[in-house]
Amino acid sequence: MGWRGILGFEYGIVQAPLGPDISGPELVAAVANAGAIGILRAPDWECPDYLRELIRKTRSLTDKPFGVGIVLAFPHKENLKIILEEKVAILQLYWGEVTQDIVLEAHEAGVKVVPQIGSFEEAKRAADVGVDAIIVQGHEAGGHVIGHEAIIALVPRVVDLVASRGIPVIAAGGIVDERGYVAALALGAQGVCLGTRFLATEESFAHPIYKRKLVEMNETEYTDVFGRARWPGAPQRVLKTPFFMEWRNLPSHENEANQPVIGHTTIHGMEKEIRQFAGTVPNKTARGDIESMVMYAGEGVGLIHEILPAAQVVNRLVEGAQILIQQNFTS
Incomplete structure (x- = not known):
């Protein structure tokens, strides 16, 4: 089951890199400490020294691994160097071409590469350059949305595409509770990526x-x-x-x-x-x-009714998914 973890993490739950700085060290550390995958959002301009400080501040709040997200549409080469030098667990990429050079350089540094894609064609290109997992973003997602398909159609196609390559698929878009989590697992995903639900947490840096x-x-x-x-x-x-x-x-x-x-x-x-x-x-x-x-x-x-601690969001997803599967889908 996907709630048993992916990419070496305890759970198959990813906190999306919320821009421009909503997923800061406090949120990312709280998610990581709860056993899920927390992801910082790198600035959309080159500021390597600042980014190094951001990563180190997060490490002061957790001894668990976490990731950093880069939007490839903005300047990022110097920031990328810092991410690899600091050897964070995951490099999350979005809105641009994930090249084989980036993947090889990250792997040499011991960093896993996890792009977010919005189409079958984009998923195929990512798989061909050897990424470690793929976040499939559906049209239901909040923020900037690159694709036009719903996850109920897109996720199974990508799952079938990469099944023989051992690449985990992570579903993103409109998922906020255990029902969405279990639905994603039924589509073949091994994890889920949540943005809006983690935005509405005590630790997020949103107003x-x-x-x-x-x-x-x-x-x-x-x-x-x-x-x-x-x-x-x-x-x-x-x-x-x-x-x-x-x-x-x-x-x-x-x-x-x-x-x-x-x-x-x-x-x-x-x-x-x-x-x-x-x-x-x-x-x-x-x-x-x-x-x-x-x-x-x-x-x-519309399924978010309260602001919660990030760890509680993770725990509710995991425990709720386990109960839902046991009560409704186990003979």
Whole structure:
């Protein structure tokens, strides 16, 4: 069963690298200490010294292995060097080509490579360069979503593709509880990757208003309203906040570049302006018009009813999946 662990970890549960800095050392360490796979989000700019400090701060909070996620669409070569020098357990990659050179370099450093993909073709390319596991992200996922298929169709196809290669498949998209976990296992996945559920935890670095909205709101929409200038061609799934519903039909020629500043924040130690329609979610340091900022969430958000400690999220998933399997699927 997938809850018995993958990639040398106790459980087959992955905490997604939540950007820009929502999955910081506190969240990642809490997830790792609970036996699951915690993943830091590397900055979207080159800052190797800072990233090394981030990794070492996480190590001061846990003696368990963890990972670091990189978005390949942004500058990352110097950051990648630090990740490999620090020999974290997992290099998680997204939104770009995973080359054989990266995989070989990571393996030489003893680091496992786990890309997140959104299509069968992307999964095939990743498998061909020798990755260690594949996160299959469905259209149900929150944040930036690269593919257009639901996990119920995509996961089994990828499982069949890599079955003979011994590559674990991890399902991502709309999974927040033990029912989604067991459903993913039934599709052939050996693990699950959760973003929104770990976003709504005590240790996540999300702004309290953002966390409250995740509990209060039930509906999301796939859109490209936010962050068009900074990250073009990168649609996202967001909460249907009043601000979003007012501007959901924003003309395609508009973007955040010429919009007013609605707030400020500190991201990975750097002071940033937040303009209207920016793709930057409010972290704990954000100030200004928080409710007009983007709030990413997956389709499973309606199943989140409280903010929990991250370890409790892991324990509920594991124990709930075991009970569900024993009560309903064991003769």
